[in-house]
Amino acid sequence: MTQKHDNFINGQWVAGASYTPNINPSNLGDVIGEYTQGDAVQLDAAVQAAQAAFPAWSTGNVQARADALDKIGTEILARREELGTLLAREEGKTKPEGIGEATRAGNIFKFFAGECLRLTGEIVPSVRSGVAVEITREPLGVVGLITPWNFPIAIPAWKIAPALAYGNCVVLKPADLVPGCAWALAEIISRSGIPAGVFNLVMGRGSVIGDPLVNHPGINGISFTGSQGVGGRIAQQCAVNLKKVQLEMGGKNPQIILDDADLAQAVELSVQSAFFSTGQRCTASSRLIVTDGIYGKFVEAVQARMATLKIGDALAAGIDIGPVSSLSQLQQDLDYVAIGQAEGAQLVAGGARLERTTEGFYMAPALLLDTTSAMRINREEVFGPVASVIRVKDYEAALAESNNTPFGLSAGIATTSLKYATHFKRHSQAGMVMVNLPTAGVDYHVPFGGRKGSSYGSREQGRYAQEFFTTVKTAYIGA
Ligand code: NAP
Numbered sequence: 001m002t003q004k005h006d007n008f009i010n011g012q013w014v015a016g017a018s019y020t021p022n023i024n025p026s027n028l029g030d031v032i033g034e035y036t037q038g039d040a041v042q043l044d045a046a047v048q049a050a051q052a053a054f055p056a057w058s059t060g061n062v063q064a065r066a067d068a069l070d071k072i073g074t075e076i077l078a079r080r081e082e083l084g085t086l087l088a089r090e091e092g093k094t095k096p097e098g099i100g101e102a103t104r105a106g107n108i109f110k111f112f113a114g115e116c117l118r119l120t121g122e123i124v125p126s127v128r129s130g131v132a133v134e135i136t137r138e139p140l141g142v143v144g145l146i147t148p149w150n151f152p153i154a155i156p157a158w159k160i161a162p163a164l165a166y167g168n169c170v171v172l173k174p175a176d177l178v179p180g181c182a183w184a185l186a187e188i189i190s191r192s193g194i195p196a197g198v199f200n201l202v203m204g205r206g207s208v209i210g211d212p213l214v215n216h217p218g219i220n221g222i223s224f225t226g227s228q229g230v231g232g233r234i235a236q237q238c239a240v241n242l243k244k245v246q247l248e249m250g251g252k253n254p255q256i257i258l259d260d261a262d263l264a265q266a267v268e269l270s271v272q273s274a275f276f277s278t279g280q281r282c283t284a285s286s287r288l289i290v291t292d293g294i295y296g297k298f299v300e301a302v303q304a305r306m307a308t309l310k311i312g313d314a315l316a317a318g319i320d321i322g323p324v325s326s327l328s329q330l331q332q333d334l335d336y337v338a339i340g341q342a343e344g345a346q347l348v349a350g351g352a353r354l355e356r357t358t359e360g361f362y363m364a365p366a367l368l369l370d371t372t373s374a375m376r377i378n379r380e381e382v383f384g385p386v387a388s389v390i391r392v393k394d395y396e397a398a399l400a401e402s403n404n405t406p407f408g409l410s411a412g413i414a415t416t417s418l419k420y421a422t423h424f425k426r427h428s429q430a431g432m433v434m435v436n437l438p439t440a441g442v443d444y445h446v447p448f449g450g451r452k453g454s455s456y457g458s459r460e461q462g463r464y465a466q467e468f469f470t471t472v473k474t475a476y477i478g479a
Helices: 040-059 062-078 080-091 095-115 154-165 179-190 206-215 228-240 263-279 292-307 327-342 395-403 418-427 462-469
Strands: 007-009 012-014 018-024 027-037 122-125 132-139 142-146 169-173 199-201 221-225 244-248 253-257 285-291 346-349 366-369 386-392 410-414 432-435 470-477
Touching: 007 040, 007 179, 018 080, 018 179, 027 080, 027 179, 040 132, 040 142, 040 169, 040 199, 040 206, 062 080, 062 095, 062 154, 062 179, 080 095, 080 179, 095 154, 095 462, 142 154, 142 206, 154 169, 154 179, 154 221, 154 462, 169 206, 179 199, 206 228, 221 228, 221 462, 228 244, 253 263, 253 395, 263 285, 263 292, 263 386, 263 410, 285 292, 285 395, 292 346, 292 366, 292 386, 327 346, 327 366, 327 386, 386 395, 395 418, 410 418, 418 432, 462 470
Parallel strands: 142 169, 142 221, 169 199, 221 244, 253 285, 253 410, 285 386, 366 386, 410 432
Antiparallel strands: 007 012, 007 199, 018 027, 122 132, 132 470, 346 366
């Protein structure tokens, strides 16, 4: 008998109409638990509870807020191994990657515990005599948070923590595929001392919970992370209803390797950011842009490194890459390999489903050569362990190809040249630029986000999170 997990609404655990099994993608026979499916009535109750809690929470004592967030962060960090194991079991990241993500979530709550006490305003001189001007930030209100499946604890954490720190009330709708980490986080929050209604969890499908959440008149803002297609529709709905919206979406992140790069370093960071976490990171390098002089050596060394990768059960020791998270994502990955080949790309490694001792969604990381920026494989996000190589003659061509994409999340360059590194930092059209580092892997206390089709609205994380989660008030004080 698997454990049943309910929604958290107005400080109570509430069962939905049905339950869905949460299945381990490394072992389809392993059911992690049953998670309830909410409905529009439960969602409405959650929004109403958040609205009722907002006046007291938004004007309440900031020390109490800081203490609650600190307590949540402390518990996550103390239980990082257990939470990281749950994450690996439900999403398919390896256990060390899962523990790393849980640690990040704990650190985020600790960071925003401090931010509760650091919100500042401005006093500026008025152009009128005898008048003072004050600029302050106030909480946005009740916010809807919609999260994807690939970072099931870190992304809920990096939305919930600033939302609460800046005095907002929250309704969280996590990805339907991986409700386990969001539920575990909600359970920790439920014991943190935060008043009933301030934080609410409503699990269920995007069409059933996400859509009414976006359109609910009691919601003041939506912070969404997920695909460009869903994000674009949410932006339109928010515009019609004049709601604040923040979208973090996909990537087609370039990794440039120049002739003067340190070969071993370039190979390691390319393999790491293309294939680790099964390539299921919005910041993964899916386009390796390589200059002529290093091309042969680089491609050979990448293939040799790929041959050493151990793909298997996410919970097993010594595994580099776990399974793809779902059957539909695996099918999408395999389809894109075929699309790339049909476009003229040459598959030189991986690209097929793998069998292991347990039935799971395993895939051999794929490397495609002879690709161009016109091909779909280089224009559309695959979101799996699939990388394509674009060969160019020099730095200028590499820069042009790196920016030749509808996306702009993260971009990397491997070079020993200060001149090219400096030029690339300034001229890359991505929100995050990496020099001699993988395109994936970022700090938790600084802004995260992209440009072009990757992001919309203000940045997430670090102090920049206050742009979305607060609204500015200008007060004029006469004599
Ligand atoms: P997705 O299909 O867009 O789903 C994201 C979330 O939106 C899920 O909770 C989903 O619910 C919900 N949703 C679906 N339809 C909705 C609707 N009509 N209204 C409101 N909500 C709706 O994305 P995903 O497959 O979970 O995640 C992968 C994508 O996320 C990739 O594109 C990846 O690049 C992106 N991502 C971006 C970042 C970043 O910070 N830039 C970070 C991580 C991931 P269901 O679970 O029920 O579908």
